[in-house]
Amino acid sequence: MMVTTAEWVKQQQIRLAAQPVLGYALGQAPAAEPVAISALTAIGYDLRPAAESACKCLLASQNADGSVATQLNDQGPFWTTSLACVAWQKFGLKWDGPPAYRDAVRRGLDFLLSFGGEQIEPNDEVGHNTLLVGWPWVQGTHSWLEPTAFALLALRHCDQSAHPRAREAAELIMDRILPGGGSNYGNTLVLGQRLRPHVQPSAISLVALHRILRGGRLTSTADYLRGELHHPMGMLSLAWSLLALTSADWHTTQQDNAKFEAALAKCFERAGPSGSENPHRQNLLLMALLYRESPLLDLPEF
Amino acid sequence: MTGNPNASNRRKFIVTGSAIAAATTAAAVWHEWSRSEPVFIARNQRYGGQLVATIRDGLLACDLDPRSLRGKRVLLKPNLVEPSRQSPHMTTHPSVIQAAAEVFREWGAEVSVGEGPGHVRDTEQALMDSGVWEALHDSQLVFEDLNYQEVGTVTNIGKTCRLPEFYFPRAVMEADLIVSLPKMKTHHWMGMTGALKNMYGVIPGIKYGWPKNVLHYNGIPQTVCDINASVGRTLTIVDAIDCMEGDGPILGSLKQMGLMLVGTNLTAVDATLARLMDLEPERIPYLALAKERLGPLAESHIEQRGEAWQSLASPFLILDRDHLRNLRDARTHFVT
Numbered sequence: 001m002m003v004t005t006a007e008w009v010k011q012q013q014i015r016l017a018a019q020p021v022l023g024y025a026l027g028q029a030p031a032a033e034p035v036a037i038s039a040l041t042a043i044g045y046d047l048r049p050a051a052e053s054a055c056k057c058l059l060a061s062q063n064a065d066g067s068v069a070t071q072l073n074d075q076g077p078f079w080t081t082s083l084a085c086v087a088w089q090k091f092g093l094k095w096d097g098p099p100a101y102r103d104a105v106r107r108g109l110d111f112l113l114s115f116g117g118e119q120i121e122p123n124d125e126v127g128h129n130t131l132l133v134g135w136p137w138v139q140g141t142h143s144w145l146e147p148t149a150f151a152l153l154a155l156r157h158c159d160q161s162a163h164p165r166a167r168e169a170a171e172l173i174m175d176r177i178l179p180g181g182g183s184n185y186g187n188t189l190v191l192g193q194r195l196r197p198h199v200q201p202s203a204i205s206l207v208a209l210h211r212i213l214r215g216g217r218l219t220s221t222a223d224y225l226r227g228e229l230h231h232p233m234g235m236l237s238l239a240w241s242l243l244a245l246t247s248a249d250w251h252t253t254q255q256d257n258a259k260f261e262a263a264l265a266k267c268f269e270r271a272g273p274s275g276s277e278n279p280h281r282q283n284l285l286l287m288a289l290l291y292r293e294s295p296l297l298d299l300p301e302f
Numbered sequence: 303m304t305g306n307p308n309a310s311n312r313r314k315f316i317v318t319g320s321a322i323a324a325a326t327t328a329a330a331v332w333h334e335w336s337r338s339e340p341v342f343i344a345r346n347q348r349y350g351g352q353l354v355a356t357i358r359d360g361l362l363a364c365d366l367d368p369r370s371l372r373g374k375r376v377l378l379k380p381n382l383v384e385p386s387r388q389s390p391h392m393t394t395h396p397s398v399i400q401a402a403a404e405v406f407r408e409w410g411a412e413v414s415v416g417e418g419p420g421h422v423r424d425t426e427q428a429l430m431d432s433g434v435w436e437a438l439h440d441s442q443l444v445f446e447d448l449n450y451q452e453v454g455t456v457t458n459i460g461k462t463c464r465l466p467e468f469y470f471p472r473a474v475m476e477a478d479l480i481v482s483l484p485k486m487k488t489h490h491w492m493g494m495t496g497a498l499k500n501m502y503g504v505i506p507g508i509k510y511g512w513p514k515n516v517l518h519y520n521g522i523p524q525t526v527c528d529i530n531a532s533v534g535r536t537l538t539i540v541d542a543i544d545c546m547e548g549d550g551p552i553l554g555s556l557k558q559m560g561l562m563l564v565g566t567n568l569t570a571v572d573a574t575l576a577r578l579m580d581l582e583p584e585r586i587p588y589l590a591l592a593k594e595r596l597g598p599l600a601e602s603h604i605e606q607r608g609e610a611w612q613s614l615a616s617p618f619l620i621l622d623r624d625h626l627r628n629l630r631d632a633r634t635h636f637v638t
Contacts, residue, residue: 137511
């Protein structure tokens with residue numbers, strides 16, 4: 001029997017409350033991105049004990065230099081420091097968190113601001129501005145879209161919107177949007193050919209630029225995502241799309257979330273009756289189903 | 303989880319008559335590749351046809367002993383670098399994966415499918431866009447997301463790049479045999495991509511990024527060579543039915559060849575792929591490095607089983623760019 005969205009949300013909150021510290025797949029060791037998303041989702045649904053467990057896990061994994069590694073150790077890479085900072089900040093704002101979280105945010109931001117993507121001499125082989133610094137996946141390599149977007153979200157959520165690196169990050173994300181809208185991992189043209197967009201990075205671009213800019217290629221990116229909703233979509237891509245399209249419709253007077261129901265129904269059907277196969281993906285979708293109340297979208301104008 | 307698979311008891315799988323000595327040494331001392339390696343080619347192949355029989359025949363023709371597979375963990379590694387509904391010829395066809403799985407299961411192996419897409423972080427989406435999601439469910443195959451698993455470290459055996467070690471995901475560390483299932487394609491930086499380059503997908507994005515920029519910064523030819531030297535036991539089954547020419551490996555156009563290739567030495571198979579495309583193997587940067595280190599390029603050291611490549615060769619369009627123009631002698635079949 002098909003589960004309704006409301007029933008699914010209820011089931012997932014119970015699951016999240018029971019196990020907030022998790023990895024990328026069932027049974028895998030905890031990892032930073034799933035734990036940070038879990039924390040933010042729990043914050044969004046007022047599940048304080050779960051949020052606290054997740055935030056404490058991230059805190060325990062923070063290295064001396066302020067970094068939080070993808071696999072919660074000291075071996076890098078460290079792009080997940082961004083997501084950890086957002087989680088701690090949001091917890092602190094909601095529940096007047098302990099000083100340890102404020103200190104963790106400060107150290108995490110200091111770490112993020114201590115490095116950037118490697119610049120590349122401008123050339124005719126790629127179409128984007130290779131001198132914009134942004135953030136890389138791995139230190140010592142070029143900047144790419146998602147780590148830059150996550151760093152921008154961290155700076156914005158943690159009261160650093162005015163920082164020059166935040167401004168440049170927004171510029172980089174815009175620069176990596178394809179002429180017709182949408183983004184991929186972070187190239188636009190390669191050897192004269194325009195690349196194709198993908199849902200997840202396109203959506204993450206819009207979320208990172210939430211309430212910064214409107215119109216132009218952001219509108220065409222939102223149009224691209226609306227079109228993709230008619231095709232089978234993975235749970236992570238769907239979740240990011242819901243967040244992105246909620247952002248895109250921020251200034252409309254009437255939010256119509258019913259338009260997402262068809263895509264959600266297909267997603268639940270594919271996940272099966274229990275839907276318990278990937279808690280990390282489920283957490284992100286659960287967060288996205290808060291729509292305007294999602295902690296990730298709780299941002300002032302830039 | 304850390305460890306060197308060279309010390310593992312699981313890596314004892316031996317292809318009849320061809321122990322891969324280089325992969326078991328801890329030092330970068332390359333022995334000259336003096337023996338011949340078999341490469342099997344089948345023609346007139348199509349998806350939904352007799353792929354199971356073709357793959358079985360090909361593996362047997364390459365001297366694989368089916369008895370040695372009983373109880374072994376076999377990881378099938380297709381190419382799902384950046385699937386798109388608009389380009390089914392970019393990625394390994396699901397029916398090739400299913401057929402390969404059926405053959406290895408027939409022989410008593412424990413089979414799973416694994417991939418770490420290099421350009422797409424949402425692996426579920428990549429599986430759906432490539433059609434592999436349905437194939438996995440239909441064939442009840444476990445999928446290992448190589449981008450996000452716990453990792454172990456392996457000493458860089460090849461040592462042609464500066465990286466002292468590689469991180470490999472758990473499923474790769476635990477496999478007795480990794481089967482490279484590439485798509486036959488051109489490549490806008492390397493000229494071509496085949497069995498060896500496909501192994502970039504065993505490198506986890508959670509450690510190397512999307513794209514796996516760490517590898518590019520350390521040299522694509524060098525890292526291709528060294529990953530293949532370090533990853534352990536491999537063989538390859540190439541989807542050369544619907545191929546890609548022009549601006550591969552992502553945006554190229556369809557070229558139908560109707561072939562399947564099988565081999566226990568990935569370098570020998572890639573050299574044959576290059577010849578089929580009318581490219582000079584020694585001029586493909588990663589093949590030039592692999593030559594005599596990982597396998598032979600010379601025709602004299604490649605035993606053709608099944609069809610001979612000469613009657614099947616058909617020039618693939620490649621980009622008209624400085625770094626690609628020398629890959630063939632003829633100044634034809636370039637595209638802007």
